[in-house]
Amino acid sequence: MANVSIVLVSHSSKVTEGIRDIITQMVPAVSIGVAGGTEEGEIGTNIDKIKQAIEEVQGEKGVLLFYDIGSAKMNAELAVEMNEYKNVHVVEAPILEGAFVAAVEAGMGKSLEEVQAAAEKNYRD
Amino acid sequence: MELNVANTVKWMTLANEKIQENKTYLTELDQAIGDGDHGINMARGFQEVEAKITATDYDNVSDLLKDVSMTLLSKVGGAAGPLYGTAFLKLSMAVKGSETLDFPKFKSGLAEALAGIKQRGKAEKGEKTLVDVWEPLVDYLNGQNSFNAAGFESVAKEAMEATKDLEAKKGRAAYLRERSIGHLDPGSVSSFYIFSSLAEVLKEGD
Numbered sequence: 001m002a003n004v005s006i007v008l009v010s011h012s013s014k015v016t017e018g019i020r021d022i023i024t025q026m027v028p029a030v031s032i033g034v035a036g037g038t039e040e041g042e043i044g045t046n047i048d049k050i051k052q053a054i055e056e057v058q059g060e061k062g063v064l065l066f067y068d069i070g071s072a073k074m075n076a077e078l079a080v081e082m083n084e085y086k087n088v089h090v091v092e093a094p095i096l097e098g099a100f101v102a103a104v105e106a107g108m109g110k111s112l113e114e115v116q117a118a119a120e121k122n123y124r125d
Numbered sequence: 126m127e128l129n130v131a132n133t134v135k136w137m138t139l140a141n142e143k144i145q146e147n148k149t150y151l152t153e154l155d156q157a158i159g160d161g162d163h164g165i166n167m168a169r170g171f172q173e174v175e176a177k178i179t180a181t182d183y184d185n186v187s188d189l190l191k192d193v194s195m196t197l198l199s200k201v202g203g204a205a206g207p208l209y210g211t212a213f214l215k216l217s218m219a220v221k222g223s224e225t226l227d228f229p230k231f232k233s234g235l236a237e238a239l240a241g242i243k244q245r246g247k248a249e250k251g252e253k254t255l256v257d258v259w260e261p262l263v264d265y266l267n268g269q270n271s272f273n274a275a276g277f278e279s280v281a282k283e284a285m286e287a288t289k290d291l292e293a294k295k296g297r298a299a300y301l302r303e304r305s306i307g308h309l310d311p312g313s314v315s316s317f318y319i320f321s322s323l324a325e326v327l328k329e330g331d
Contacts, residue, residue: 044162044202070160070297074207074245078198 001059004106004115006099007033009050009067009076011043019096027103031057045072050079054088062087062112064102064119066095089116093123126272128226130183132326137178137193139322141171144315154311158298162203163311170201170209185224190217204296205312208242208255215241232266239263252294253305255312258284262320274328278321285309285317 006023008016013036020032033053038044045067054063065080067073067090076090089112091098102119110118128136144151144167152164174196183189190213198210219234220226226234239259243249250260261284262277269276286309293305296312 038202039200042202043160044166046202047198047207071202071204071207074204078207078211078245 001031001057002061003030003059003109004061004102004112005031005033005057005059005063006102006106007035007050007053007057007063007065008095008099009045009053009065009072010036010095011045011068011070011072013037013041015068015095019099022096023100023103026100027107030103030106031059032099032103033057033063045070045075047075047079047082050075051083054079054083054085058085058088061106062089064088064099064106064112064116065090066093066099066102066119068095087112091116091119093119098123126226126228126231126327128186128231128327129224130186130189133186133189134178136323136326137171138175139326140319141175143318143322144168144171147314147318151311151315154309154314157308158293158301158305159311160203160297163205163315166201166203166205167315170197170206173200185222186226187217187220187223190214190220193217204246205315208246208312211241211245212238212259228270228272231272232263232269235259235266236263246295248295251291253288253291253298253310253313254293254295255310255316257288257291257310258313258316258320272327274324278324281317281320281324285313288313 008019010016016034016036020034033056035049035053038046065076067076080088098119102115105115105118148164148168152161155161155163174193177192177196178189194210194213197206216234216238219237220230248254248256250256261280265280288310292303293299298305
């Protein structure tokens with residue numbers, strides 16, 4: 001985990017797995033954690049799963065979180081705030097395209113801020 | 126009023142009972158304008174809350190409310206988890222260390238809880254969310270010097286019913302825009318169950 005890592009937060013584990021497959025095909029050198037679905041594997045998000053995914057991929061360069069809809073953003077933000085993580089940011093970008101851009105940038109060894117800026121560049125409100 | 130460990134446990138137990146009874150109704154409301162999981166999520170969350178707090182001994186209300194918050198955060202899969210979880214966490218923090226809550230403490234705690242919901246959900250009043258029940262209640266309490274169970278419940282009920290005419294601006298229902306008008310907001314209905322349970326428990330204690 002020499003590079004910035006990524007965590008994908010979605011209502012569905014199929015979504016997080018699918019996005020991870022797409023990204024790792026092109027960028028194998030970036031760790032991608034997944035938090036898809038609820039504890040029971042149903043549609044939803046779960047703060048404990050998000051925490052676990054962050055801790056699995058956390059390295060010294062930090063972690064960027066990408067989320068899909070509804071509770072995903074709130075739970076991602078809560079997971080970061082409640083555990084008082086340093087260098088873990090929630091990114092405002094579409095989960096697939098944003099995480100893909102971020103992974104490519106992270107694979108070049110860029111910093112957390114540089115990777116986040118690249119991912120958010122085209123999508124900011 | 127006095128909210129102590131015993132009647133807070135009763136409050137949550139009664140809220141769970143109402144949510145279990147209305148699980149299908151909440152789900153139907155959510156199917157109309159959302160993703161249809163509100164009844165199931167709230168029923169699961171409050172079942173776990175009751176199990177947790179009835180199996181634990183508490184010295185003070187704030188620790189109890191913190192466990193309510195943590196259980197809802199972990200066990201409710203939809204947006205209700207982080208929103209109610211944040212609300213009870215803020216309430217717990219506002220009354221930290223308090224063995225019991227008197228009216229002024231409850232009033233300020235509820236105001237903090239509302240602020241937490243608004244910050245977490247980036248929502249304001251009038252957007253067809255649970256803020257539309259919590260904010261009128263906080264405003265109502267600000268004009269009161271003591272807790273009036275009947276008054277509290279009727280404000281909650283009216284506020285909940287008024288969400289029917291609103292157009293959703295937040296949450297899944299916002300994607301439906303004007304088609305969300307004419308349906309009650311499910312989160313406001315579950316909030317009403319929580320607050321009417323509180324009113325019932327405190328009425329008994331009068």
